[in-house]
Amino acid sequence: MKEEFPCAGPECDPAMKACIKFDDRGLIPAVVQDIQTREILMLAYMNKQSLEITCRDGLATFWSRSRGKLWTKGESSGNRLEVRAIDIDCDGDALILHVDPAGPACHTGRRTCFYRTLALCRK
Numbered sequence: 591m592k593e594e595f596p597c598a599g600p601e602c603d604p605a606m607k608a609c610i611k612f613d614d615r616g617l618i619p620a621v622v623q624d625i626q627t628r629e630i631l632m633l634a635y636m637n638k639q640s641l642e643i644t645c646r647d648g649l650a651t652f653w654s655r656s657r658g659k660l661w662t663k664g665e666s667s668g669n670r671l672e673v674r675a676i677d678i679d680c681d682g683d684a685l686i687l688h689v690d691p692a693g694p695a696c697h698t699g700r701r702t703c704f705y706r707t708l709a710l711c712r713k
Contacts, residue, residue: 631695632703669693
C-alpha cells in the first residue's frame, strides 16, 4: 500500500517539504505516464510552484528550462494532461505523473516523446 500525502490546500507545503527534494535549481524531474496504457509519454521538470498548480488544478503544469517560465501542457494545442495521481520515488527526487492525455503528448504530434530507439553497441 502506498503512503499518501496531501497535495493541495494549506497542508500541501509541509508535506512537500518533508518528502520532495528539489535540486539546486529548484527543479525535480517528472516522468509522465498514461494511466490507462502505462506508456511513458514525456519527461519534464517541475518546480514547487508548478507542482502546486498541478495539484490545485489537476492539469500538468511544468517549468520550462529553456523559456524560464511555467507552462501548462496543452495550453496552446489543447492536448492537455489531466493528472490522476502523482508518485514520489524512494529518494524523493523524482516524480511520476499518472495522466489521462487529451491528445498527443509530444510537440512533434506523436503520442509519446519516446518514439526513437537507441541502437545498443554490442561486442
